[in-house]
Amino acid sequence: MRHRAVVLALVLVVAAVAPTAGLAAAQTEDGTSTAQESCTFPYSATDATGANVTLEEDPERIVTLNPSAAQTMWEIGAREEVVGVSQYASYLEGADEKANVSGANGPSVEKVLDADPDLVLVPNSTYGLAKDRVEQIRDQGIPVYVFGTGTSLEFVANKTETIGRLTGNCEAGQRTADDIRESVRLMQEALADEEKPVGLNVFYGYTSGNNTFIGDVMTTAGLRNGAAEAGVSGFAQLNDETVVQMDPAWIVAPEGSPIPSNEAYNSTTAIQKGNVVRVDENNLQQPAPRSVDAAETIMQAVHPEAYEEYQSMKQQANQTETTAATETADTTAQTTATATTEETGTGAPGFGVVASVVALLGASLLARRR
Structure with a gap:
């Protein structure tokens, strides 16, 4: 009976202490749970x-x-x-x-x-x-x-x-x-005072007008979307007359896509100055996370100084985020350690009472064997 009583005591204490230890590990410094209840x-x-x-x-x-x-x-x-x-x-x-x-x-x-x-x-x-x-x-x-x-x-x-x-x-x-x-926010901040030249996206005879993510990539990178300003909507073909009237200062094209070589395109500022930005097609042509890389490629070519400022801001933001995360983790660990010490009366996080009962159980069983 004494053996059963000690075992029962151990079970009850573990049941009482273990959830507390688990809860402390699953809480943030403000006491809210880190469990993703919305991801169920x-x-x-x-x-x-x-x-x-x-x-x-x-x-x-x-x-x-x-x-x-x-x-x-x-x-x-x-x-x-x-x-x-x-x-x-x-x-x-x-x-x-x-x-x-x-x-x-x-x-x-x-x-x-x-x-x-x-x-x-x-x-x-x-x-x-x-x-x-x-x-x-x-x-x-x-x-x-x-x-x-x-x-x-x-x-x-x-x-x-x-x-x-x-x-x-x-x-x-x-x-x-x-x-x-x-x-996107940091690019916009770095480009706030920059003049935005006219850009034209060209890919296999098509361009990107209004309401296209490629157009947004270009404007985020510090260009005006010439096709959108010319009234083009979506992905569409562009006639040579519009190209001449637009006179883009920059042409943005995926790697491997040919640039039209005719009188209209050859007359543009972009071609005459060699302002053609080649972008990885898998970054430029797909509405996916790497489209940010496409914007960075364009920004670096068109606004090199603003791009350097952007990279510096991005690095600083990352360092701030890392520092904040480290401080939060340290604070949470300290809070958890303090809470469990107060609850258990020992420096062991949540296992002091359990250890004591285990020791008691061991002594009891040893006494019975003797």
Whole structure:
């Protein structure tokens, strides 16, 4: 009976003390829980098609039908959850280890289903071109989320948050989105007093006008979007007469894309001065986190002094954030240690009473053996 009584005492004390220790570790300095209650499942959201998408559990197998969604998963540190990608995501490190779910003129329904996904992420462009195929996937009971059309870097940040939430990577999604917004803010601050020359985006006979994320990348980097000012909306072709009238001081083009070599383009200030900015197409052409890198590339070429100021501001912000995080961690650790010392009467964080009872139990059992 004495043995059972001591064991019961041990169980009761562990039950009383262990939750307290766990709670202290899971609280911030202001006493709020760090547990992501808003990142729980089941979770429902309405996508760009108006469809209600419900995820009963945290999805572990993700198929991305566009490279921007895949890039986002990579950037939030969730690439291991991706089991299928489109052929255009092959530039991502490790993408060759994933199933290629592309087919002729769009996604392959069969390949997507073979990947056995818990969630399929779909771009607006793919849905517009292959709606029937996407609906076939959805008809199999697989959650399918379709995104809207990217129009800005803020859209990219919001999309990053959404992907993080859908895939159960809320903290990483929020952190990456905040980094995008902070980079944009710092660029705007560094460029506040700079004159903004006219820029023209050119890619394979098209340009980016109003309501395009590429146009927003350019203006964020310190250019005026000449195509937008000429009344171009979305992605469209541009006639030579408009190019001459616009006379862009800078041309922005993805690497590998040819610049028209005709009288109209050759007459522009951009061509005559050699002001052509080549940008990694995977950064420039995709509404995903690396589009900030595209803006930085443009800014460095067009406004080198402001770019240096931006980098300095960014470094300072990172140092401040690191210092604040360190101080918070130290304060939290000190508060936790003090609280547990007061509760247990020992310097051991939350285990003083347990240790005492364990010692008592050991002595009792030893006495019984003797």
